[in-house]
Amino acid sequence: MLQAVIDSENPFLSSIHITHMNIRLLSLLVLFCAIFLTNKTSAQNFLIDTTFNTPGSFDSSATTFVEFDKTPGVLELKSGENENLAKGKFAYVYYTATPPTDTAITNPRKVIDGKKNTFISFLPATGTQPGGGSFILIDLDAFRTIKKVKIIPFGPNPNLRPRAYSVFVGTDTLTLEKVFENPNTVDTIQTAVFNPYVARYVKIVIDVMSPNTSTAISEIEVYGEGFLPAGKYVSTVRNFNQKVNVGSFEFVGDVPQGTSASFSFRTGANPNVDSTWSNWSEAKSKSDSQFDVFEPRQYIQYQINLSTGNLLSPRIDDIIINYDTNKVVADVVTKINPQFVPVLKETEFTLSINAQFESSDYGIDSLIISTPSPSQLTGVFLNGTPASVLSSISTDQIRIYFPTTVKTNSVIEIKFVTTPFLNINPFIVKAVSNKIANNYQQLDSPLNNGVQGWSVVTTGVPEKLIVNSKVAPNPFTPNGDGINDETKITFFLGNIAEPKTLIGKETRNLQIKVYDLTGRFIKNLINEMTASSAFVAENSVVWDGRDESGSLVRPGVYIYQIFIDSDNGGEYLSKTVVVSY
The missing domain is CATH 2.60.40.4070 (Immunoglobulin-like)
Structure with a gap:
């Protein structure tokens, strides 16, 4: 483990460093010593990431709206002060006068697409149709603290600017409040700065149109303070250097009230993420939680989702992934038969587990089978012979307890009756050893046309819902x-x-x-x-x-x-x- 921690060729493992106060230095040293001393007799290990900006440690194409350079060793949401909060959201335009006949220049999404070469247009003012009061309403899709709005005319051409305008903001569209007014514009690009205001909707009313030229707006940008509402950090693929049984994860950080941080993982047998990798695990927000991925596997990737509903941001200092180099069972093939059945037809199924063990494996003491629909256990067989087992059954799982540890190569068959009602019904199997009861191993299953071998696929369509x-x-x-x-x-x-x-x-x-x-x-x-x-x-x-x-x-x-x-x-x-x- 000492070598793994200081391995300079692995950016994940070499990312340990000290930040903040000396007390954290002391705690890390104590933690390191404990691991080094216990590693001689234990197969329990962990990977720890304490920096998030090391080159090669994150997927730049999938990581969005998070900040890891401002404070070394800290991952948090990106500040909203320099981010256009309106980009890519929703916009609506209302014309008090006749709109242009070309619908391409009346599409309100043009003003929030981030492109300076697109625009929406308002016809020149006339005596009968002055056009004043026309407006653009933007939905930011979240409550944000905003303080600045920019209006950029097409070109930018000063002749295409609104001659006068007002800005309204609010938490709904019925109680908008005017926060800025410019009765006589001069500059080409209009910037409205006002006191910070918590709002979801921004309404720009064009009070006066030019009588000589059209008013053409290319972009409306909205800026605020505090942090962006959500962001995601995705690591690159990490290498355990051998197949391992992944356990739980922990994190060190601060998640203030009104904010959230959740973690997901996926594993694979090769360093390139492909269809053989597990899906992202269910997002977990509690430290020291287990997560479900394919096991045993050599490669892992994680993602952290941060969000806030106020002016604060969650912050993550460290993420730790616990794993065991000893496995419950070294190699497993899990299949269910029959795999294709009519929807909503009660059927008896056989779940077959072909387990191959190595001498260092802990062995199987119990099995947990997730059941998408309530099931009735009808029999358990070990190498073709009926097995005397204990069992407990609930709505969503069957649990089987063996009287002695299964530690030699075996075929375990579990028979049960159930009524599949989903399009794909996964009967996921987890093996548990009493030696590491808090670290089950999700058993392997062959993938065929995107369907796991433990999944039942229903055919036909029910006549009724x-x-x-x-x-x-x-x-x-x-x-x-x-x-x-x-x-x-x-x-x-x-x-x-x-x-x-x-x-x-x-x-x-x-x-x-x-x-x-x-x-x-x-x-x-x-x-x-x-x-x-x-x-x-x-x-x-x-x-x-x-x-x-x-x-x-x-x-x-x-x-x-x-x-x-x-x-x-x-x-x-x-x-x-x-x-x-």
Whole structure:
């Protein structure tokens, strides 16, 4: 580990340096000594990055709006004072007079595209159409503290400038406040400077148009104070110099209230990021958190996302990635069979884990299987023989505990029944050793046409969005005796925002309401935004037999109605449930 820390050929490992106060020097020395002494008997290691601007340590094409040169060893958001906050945002133009017939010069996005060779135009003032009061409204897409607006005419040609203008700002478009007015412009480029103001919207009103020439505005630039709202730092690929089991990450820094810092990682078997690399892990903001990537792997890359909703910036001093050179299992191939099934068809699957061990591996004591839909375990086999195991099952995972550590080359088969409802259903497997219980290893899976071997792909399209709705017990008896006091409504929502890789995180409004037989509203059970989901098992919707006021309803037949919003006006499903005593 000593050699790794001082390796001058690796910019990630050689980036350790001392900043700020002597106390930090002392803490780093203590940390270094502890690692050096313990490394003789432990396979636990870490990579630490304490500078973010070393040449070759960051991806300049992907790193945006962060500052790492101002204060050595500190990563923070870039100042907004020299950044045009309007560039690339949204703009709207309103004409009080007849606009030009050429739509190419009436597109308001031309004034926020950062290009001096594009513009929007207003026709010269006439007696009947003076054009005063025409305006351009810019949405900064975030609340920013702004203090300066620049108006650049096309050319820049002084004859194309507005002859008089006003600037309004505000947090919404209904309560804009005038912060600047120039009743008689002289300069070619107009600069409006005013007291700092927290705003999202900037409105430039052209009070007077030239009667002789058109008014042509090339760019409107908005500047503020404090920091930019968001930025991203992306490292270059780091080399562990061998396959390792990545553990957790830690960071040293300050994240003031109203700001955020999140971290994501991805790993690969080769130094060039390609389709065989893992996707970016779920963003984590808490230090000492584990993250899910392909393991074991030799190469890793990380990204840090910073954001702020006020005048402060989060700051990152160090990032530490913990890893283990000893693995739970050296080599694994994980596959599921069958891999292609009709959507929303209950099927028994076999998840096969071909595990190859090295003498230094810790071995497998338990397995964690992520289940996109609730699953029922039907059997576990070790090298073709039924295995006696303990298990625990929840809505989103199956956990299997082996009586003895699996440490010899083995084929583990896990059989379970489930109903796939997503376009791609990943049954990700993690292996856990009791020796390093806080550092599981995500098992490997072959990639074929962009689909992992542990993923089930559904075929066909469900005729309905709401599928397999059931209610049980039915009837139920909410009399407080602890037996059938509530009923559970279960169903699947399919085909919403699928596949997510193409559509994104689109959601739809889901409502479940209870009515009596006269149509009188009784209870709203759920009203939320959702994507495709399995409302079964622990995710089922519960009714306790009470109305909106909390009173028990009278015995009788009731109707529960499920509604999901959709592009065709929505889909309803109604069924009955009986309350008895």
